[in-house]
Amino acid sequence: MQYLLMIYSNEAGWTKLTQAEQEQGMAAYHAFNEALTEGGVLRGSNRLQPSSTATTVRVADGKSQVLDGPYADSKEQLGGYYLIEVPDLDAAISWAARCPGASHGIVEVRPSWRNP
Amino acid sequence: MSEHANPFSGDEQARGMADAVARRSYGKLVALLAARTGDLAAAEDALSEAFVSALEDWPQNGCPSNPEAWLLSVARRKIIDFARRRSTRDISIEQLQLGAEWLDPAAVDEAIPDHRLALMFTCAHPAIDPGVRAPLMLQVVLGLNAAMIASAFLMSPATMGQRLVRAKNKIKQAGIPFRIPEREELAGRLDAVLDAIYATFAEGWTDAGGTDVARRDLAEDALFLGGLVTEVLPQEPEALGLLALMLHAEARRRARRNPQGEYVPLAEQDTSLWDSQMIDTAESLLLRANSLGDIGRYQLEGALQSAHVHRRRSGHANWPAVVQLYDALLALSGSPVVALNRALAIAEIHGADAALLVMEEIAADSRLTEYQPYWAARAQLLAKIGANSEACHSFEIAIGLERDDAVRRFLQRRQSALMP
Numbered sequence: 001m002q003y004l005l006m007i008y009s010n011e012a013g014w015t016k017l018t019q020a021e022q023e024q025g026m027a028a029y030h031a032f033n034e035a036l037t038e039g040g041v042l043r044g045s046n047r048l049q050p051s052s053t054a055t056t057v058r059v060a061d062g063k064s065q066v067l068d069g070p071y072a073d074s075k076e077q078l079g080g081y082y083l084i085e086v087p088d089l090d091a092a093i094s095w096a097a098r099c100p101g102a103s104h105g106i107v108e109v110r111p112s113w114r115n116p
Numbered sequence: 117m118s119e120h121a122n123p124f125s126g127d128e129q130a131r132g133m134a135d136a137v138a139r140r141s142y143g144k145l146v147a148l149l150a151a152r153t154g155d156l157a158a159a160e161d162a163l164s165e166a167f168v169s170a171l172e173d174w175p176q177n178g179c180p181s182n183p184e185a186w187l188l189s190v191a192r193r194k195i196i197d198f199a200r201r202r203s204t205r206d207i208s209i210e211q212l213q214l215g216a217e218w219l220d221p222a223a224v225d226e227a228i229p230d231h232r233l234a235l236m237f238t239c240a241h242p243a244i245d246p247g248v249r250a251p252l253m254l255q256v257v258l259g260l261n262a263a264m265i266a267s268a269f270l271m272s273p274a275t276m277g278q279r280l281v282r283a284k285n286k287i288k289q290a291g292i293p294f295r296i297p298e299r300e301e302l303a304g305r306l307d308a309v310l311d312a313i314y315a316t317f318a319e320g321w322t323d324a325g326g327t328d329v330a331r332r333d334l335a336e337d338a339l340f341l342g343g344l345v346t347e348v349l350p351q352e353p354e355a356l357g358l359l360a361l362m363l364h365a366e367a368r369r370r371a372r373r374n375p376q377g378e379y380v381p382l383a384e385q386d387t388s389l390w391d392s393q394m395i396d397t398a399e400s401l402l403l404r405a406n407s408l409g410d411i412g413r414y415q416l417e418g419a420l421q422s423a424h425v426h427r428r429r430s431g432h433a434n435w436p437a438v439v440q441l442y443d444a445l446l447a448l449s450g451s452p453v454v455a456l457n458r459a460l461a462i463a464e465i466h467g468a469d470a471a472l473l474v475m476e477e478i479a480a481d482s483r484l485t486e487y488q489p490y491w492a493a494r495a496q497l498l499a500k501i502g503a504n505s506e507a508c509h510s511f512e513i514a515i516g517l518e519r520d521d522a523v524r525r526f527l528q529r530r531q532s533a534l535m536p
């Protein structure tokens with residue numbers, strides 16, 4: 001099954017880190033990426049620009065409304081994702097727990113609707 | 117109705133066999149049917165349709181020699197029918213990965229493997245809402261219907277039904293596996309299974325008189341499930357501890373009410389009414405658990421039950437040992453209920469004054485303000501030191517929080533004894 005691991009974290013946290021800490025953080029993500037690839041489960045991943053770059057769009061009564069900012073105005077924001085393919089939820093959870101995002105934020109695990 | 121000379125014998129025999137199979141094998145069949153597809157609701161529907169077919173077929177053609185195999189193969193065909201009907205929508209038969217052996221009668225005709233414990237781990241998965249784990253287990257492992265479960269857990273049948281449906285959808289859509297977790301994960305996951313079994317037992321335990329059939333059966337169901345866990349995992353000390361704890365409590369069931377149906381507290385129970393066979397089994401389970409090392413909550417609670425039994429039987433109390441057990445349990449659980457019981461043991465050693473001081477420390481815990489035994493204990497300690505009006509007030513709250521009529525009357529008698 002395919003699962004999307006969504007990393008939610010406090011964006012302000014990252015800028016407060018020293019350069020050495022940031023490098024260590026990046027290295028941890030890099031290693032996680034490598035492990036997913038080595039395990040043959042990685043189907044896609046990316047990091048997102050900060051939520052200050054976000055734009056929301058909705059169409060109501062035929063008119064589109066475009067607004068500056070993210071959908072949810074919460075401290076924790078979506079910062080990146082991994083799409084993985086594993087046999088079951090337990091396997092997805094064990095990968096989510098290894099994700100550095102689970103230590104500095106929260107990882108939400110969601111099965112995809114349809115499996116290729 | 118029927119034109120046969122003896123219209124009911126075949127029906128009765130078929131019904132009797134179907135009931136017997138449902139009792140002994142319902143969970144085994146559901147586990148087997150759902151493991152492949154991940155779809156508990158479809159497994160249950162297919163099985164219940166198979167039972168309907170059995171009640172039509174068996175009276176005419178005679179009961180099969182292996183009724184489980186008969187039901188299984190009919191239910192499997194139903195599952196494939198369901199899948200065909202839905203295949204245009206969301207799932208194909210290939211995706212179900214049902215091999216040809218699924219419908220091979222020879223493959224079906226062997227002994228039915230028992231995957232009920234794996235099914236229990238699915239129901240008590242950390243991704244399932246903790247409040248619905250015990251009800252879900254009762255439904256899919258034992259085949260209880262939502263209305264019965266709802267009444268036992270004091271919930272509306274509609275709400276219970278919705279929560280069960282939601283949990284089954286989650287299992288299917290999120291891909292929660294049907295298996296006993298690996299060694300390294302087992303410890304944490306087993307706790308959830310044991311907790312759900314204990315929640316079942318606790319609901320059954322509240323009906324001390326055994327007048328509420330749904331509740332009384334819950335205690336038996338919990339004992340059955342607890343036994344199943346120790347059969348498959350005989351080296352897990354906490355599973356043994358839980359079974360011992362439940363057996364110790366169940367052993368005293370007959371002594372908890374007098375012939376008039378009035379509540380009898382532990383300290384006043386007639387020990388000859390206790391079931392000594394259950395107590396012996398519980399004691400040997402605790403010994404076995406102890407020899408395996410790795411102490412835990414259920415072993416400690418089992419040991420406390422054992423200490424109470426010993427005290428009542430021998431007349432000799434070892435209160436310092438009891439306090440020690442509560443200390444260990446408190447360190448593990450941080451539960452205010454444990455702290456409360458510890459305070460009562462302290463009362464036996466150092467008197468009511470000392471115990472009331474200890475209780476003041478835990479009184480701030482909001483979880484206790486709606487806990488009847490806290491108010492009843494407080495009332496009894498206050499009565500002992502002669503603070504009658506405060507004691508009456510505490511009894512008043514305890515009475516207001518109790519849902520069992522016999523216990524309510526017992527508390528009312530204690531309260532009125534204090535009134536001038």
